[in-house]
Amino acid sequence: MKVLVIGAGNMGLTYAEGMSKSKMLKKNQIMILDNSKEKLEELHQISHFDAYKNLEDCVPEADIIFIAVKPYHAEELFGRMATLVKPEQIIISIMAGVTIDTIKKLTGLEKIVRAMPNLPAQVGKGLTSYVTSKSVSRIERLTVESLLDSTGKSILVSNEKFIDASTGISGSGPAYVFYFMQSMTEAALQMGFSESVSKVLVSQTFTGAVELFNQSSLSANSWMQKVASKGGTTRAALDSMEDNNVNELIKEAAYAAFNRAIEMGKENK
Numbered sequence: 119m120k121v122l123v124i125g126a127g128n129m130g131l132t133y134a135e136g137m138s139k140s141k142m143l144k145k146n147q148i149m150i151l152d153n154s155k156e157k158l159e160e161l162h163q164i165s166h167f168d169a170y171k172n173l174e175d176c177v178p179e180a181d182i183i184f185i186a187v188k189p190y191h192a193e194e195l196f197g198r199m200a201t202l203v204k205p206e207q208i209i210i211s212i213m214a215g216v217t218i219d220t221i222k223k224l225t226g227l228e229k230i231v232r233a234m235p236n237l238p239a240q241v242g243k244g245l246t247s248y249v250t251s252k253s254v255s256r257i258e259r260l261t262v263e264s265l266l267d268s269t270g271k272s273i274l275v276s277n278e279k280f281i282d283a284s285t286g287i288s289g290s291g292p293a294y295v296f297y298f299m300q301s302m303t304e305a306a307l308q309m310g311f312s313e314s315v316s317k318v319l320v321s322q323t324f325t326g327a328v329e330l331f332n333q334s335s336l337s338a339n340s341w342m343q344k345v346a347s348k349g350g351t352t353r354a355a356l357d358s359m360e361d362n363n364v365n366e367l368i369k370e371a372a373y374a375a376f377n378r379a380i381e382m383g384k385e386n387k
């Protein structure tokens with residue numbers, strides 16, 4: 119089996135690295151292509167996959183083609199790939215808001231997997247939701263799942279609506295967490311802590327809270343109540359968040375990402 123990754127940016131390179139470490143594929147089974155000259159020079163320094171500049175040299179060789187370019191590059195890229203692809207090839211696209219129908223139409227292929235990963239894939243803690251077109255067989259789906267699992271966990275969803283929805287929760291979600299971390303860091307600095315101490319205070323608080331949550335069956339709300347003593351400091355903070363509608367605002371933000379994914383699907387038709 120040969121896998122071609124197109125787009126060696128944040129996500130493409132992360133998947134190529136993940137797959138190369140997974141033992142599913144050997145060195146010469148991973149190809150990677152990028153159109154930027156500097157990227158290619160960097161890729162040539164990495165010994166565990168073969169780097170390409172021209173689609174003609176690698177697309178026909180691939181069994182699975184992993185698309186990791188920005189959504190607005192899809193049309194031009196698929197247009198150039200259309201004459202090089204073969205019906206048995208599987209496309210895995212991680213592009214936000216580019217639908218299976220659009221990929222079928224632009225490539226002429228039928229075996230399409232649409233996936234939505236997230237950035238923690240870079241440290242093997244990613245979450246990728248995915249869905250396949252009908253032409254992907256069970257065996258092919260399991261192979262794809264093993265590739266996706268090389269960067270963390272994967273979840274098979276029942277239809278594409280849940281790919282757009284998971285874009286709003288897990289795909290864009292790391293940025294919401296960083297937003298919260300940024301606000302807490304700013305508060306720590308304003309309270310007089312140094313940058314390095316602020317960073318430790320915030321990051322260890324996040325790591326510890328997530329660890330507690332993962333190691334029990336308690337809900338986030340139950341854990342909140344465990345931290346908050348009656349009439350105490352946490353209650354003051356939680357009341358302030360409630361008064362300012364923070365809960366609703368976070369949900370609104372997640373929906374903004376979900377709706378934008380749907381909108382991008384229409385724009386990229």
Ligand SMILES: NC(=O)C1=CN([C@@H]2O[C@H](COP(=O)(O)OP(=O)(O)OC[C@H]3O[C@@H](n4cnc5c(N)ncnc54)[C@H](OP(=O)(O)O)[C@@H]3O)[C@@H](O)[C@H]2O)C=CC1
Binds near residue numbers: 124153289
């Ligand atoms: N970043 C994230 O957290 C997540 C991203 N995604 C999706 O992943 C995709 C990639 O995102 P990300 O990795 O952040 O993007 P990057 O910009 O980091 O990487 C994309 C790479 O593809 C290259 N590229 C563009 N067009 C072509 C082409 N025609 N042929 C070959 N290479 C090309 C770009 O080069 P150049 O810079 O020169 O254009 C760039 O190096 C997006 O579609 C996004 O929706 C999904 C989930 C999470």
Ligand SMILES: O=C(O)[C@@H]1CCC=N1
Binds near residue numbers: 285
């Ligand atoms: O912001 C974006 O469009 C991509 C999809 C999910 C995370 N980054």
